[in-house]
Amino acid sequence: MGSVWRAWDLRRSTYVAAKVLGQHDAATLLRFVREQSLRIEHPHVIAPHGWAADDDKVVFAMDLVRGGSVATLLGDHGPLPTAYVAVLLDQLLRGLSAVHAARVVHRDVKPANLLLDVTGTGRPHLRLSDFGVAGLLDEPRMTRQSMILGTPGYLAPEQLEGADPDPRQDLYAVGAVAAELLTGERPTSDGSLSIPVGPLSELIHHLTAPDPSDRPTSAAAAAQLLATATTGLPHTWPTAPDAPEVFDQLPPLPPPWTPTGPQPPAPNQPPPSPQPPAGSRPPASSQPPASSQPPASARPPASARPPASAQPPASNQSPPSTQPPAGSRPPASTRPPASSKPPAGSRPPASTRPPVRVAPVGVAAAGGRGRRGLWWVAGGCLVGAVGLLGSAAWLVFR
Numbered sequence: 113m114g115s116v117w118r119a120w121d122l123r124r125s126t127y128v129a130a131k132v133l134g135q136h137d138a139a140t141l142l143r144f145v146r147e148q149s150l151r152i153e154h155p156h157v158i159a160p161h162g163w164a165a166d167d168d169k170v171v172f173a174m175d176l177v178r179g180g181s182v183a184t185l186l187g188d189h190g191p192l193p194t195a196y197v198a199v200l201l202d203q204l205l206r207g208l209s210a211v212h213a214a215r216v217v218h219r220d221v222k223p224a225n226l227l228l229d230v231t232g233t234g235r236p237h238l239r240l241s242d243f244g245v246a247g248l249l250d251e252p253r254m255t256r257q258s259m260i261l262g263t264p265g266y267l268a269p270e271q272l273e274g275a276d277p278d279p280r281q282d283l284y285a286v287g288a289v290a291a292e293l294l295t296g297e298r299p300t301s302d303g304s305l306s307i308p309v310g311p312l313s314e315l316i317h318h319l320t321a322p323d324p325s326d327r328p329t330s331a332a333a334a335a336q337l338l339a340t341a342t343t344g345l346p347h348t349w350p351t352a353p354d355a356p357e358v359f360d361q362l363p364p365l366p367p368p369w370t371p372t373g374p375q376p377p378a379p380n381q382p383p384p385s386p387q388p389p390a391g392s393r394p395p396a397s398s399q400p401p402a403s404s405q406p407p408a409s410a411r412p413p414a415s416a417r418p419p420a421s422a423q424p425p426a427s428n429q430s431p432p433s434t435q436p437p438a439g440s441r442p443p444a445s446t447r448p449p450a451s452s453k454p455p456a457g458s459r460p461p462a463s464t465r466p467p468v469r470v471a472p473v474g475v476a477a478a479g480g481r482g483r484r485g486l487w488w489v490a491g492g493c494l495v496g497a498v499g500l501l502g503s504a505a506w507l508v509f510r
Contacts, residue, residue: 156207221285247277264301287319
């Protein structure tokens with residue numbers, strides 16, 4: 113019947129459920145939204161509160177319910193406790209009373225259209241939804257006489273024959289839903305039901321009577337029969353070990369959506385990079401390279417390492433001192449003989465003193481090679497001076 117999206121309502125400043133339908137789905141829906149949506153306000157009914165159409169597309173907005181449907185709960189838990197089913201049926205009949213009072217027949221009551229708020233293991237809160245095939249009482253029909261609207265297994269016998277909308281058709285569907293919730297077995301398309309024995313058996317038989325006149329006259333009358341049938345029924349399911357639980361069924365919001373609405377990114381700000389989930393390690397390609405130091409298992413043993421004294425010093429460090437440790441004396445072979453020490457205040461003989469060489473000012477003490485270089489320089493200067501004098505004399509006496 114269409115696709116449902118979670119959308120942000122700018123007027124209400126909250127998230128809503130937006131259902132998008134094609135033109136072939138929208139005829140009765142548009143009529144319902146146009147004439148009835150603002151009239152049905154009930155805690156157990158979800159009616160559209162806004163709609164729009166563009167060419168062949170129709171979209172309408174309604175309240176967002178997060179707990180899934182009764183069909184989801186039934187699939188997760190299986191047959192539900194009798195007291196729990198009684199609470200769901202009471203809320204459903206109250207919602208149908210408001211719908212029928214607005215002269216609307218739902219015509220598609222089934223577990224998938226009964227939504228649940230998130231209540232955990234507490235008291236459930238049911239809301240009747242999806243009025244896509246709803247019919248109006250005493251109004252011209254917008255479908256052909258041979259077209260049957262609804263879901264097989266939940267349709268009253270007169271609906272299969274093409275009868276006009278009647279509130280008792282919804283009551284038949286309520287009885288079929290009650291039997292399914294108690295047994296976990298979906299009714300067959302030919303209308304066969306598996307009705308369990310228990311406090312609700314007589315009520316289910318009345319609701320699913322083949323003749324509409326044998327059913328309760330209204331949803332309010334059916335609620336009275338339900339209250340009578342469940343009088344004194346203890347609500348043991350909240351404390352049962354396997355109590356039905358309604359939890360949040362919606363996935364988390366993707367960025368940049370937040371619980372307070374969409375957050376546009378700041379100007380010139382790149383989108384945030386996805387963060388890995390808690391407890392996970394980034395892939396090897398994103399991990400920084402390990403240090404170049406080899407692991408302990410790959411290092412050579414201590415016996416194969418060079419001694420500390422054989423390691424060359426760093427370029428900015430002086431070589432280690434060869435002084436002996438404190439308190440030790442060098443061996444006798446390395447100590448100078450006592451006779452080689454001159455007495456205090458005496459000078460060594462001249463034969464033992466190194467000769468002193470004095471270089472002239474401006475001349476490097478480089479031996480004979482430096483003096484020969486000076487003579488060549490002096491000769492070059494003299495030849496140049498003679499050449500200059502000759503040139504000057506030639507210019508004067510020519």
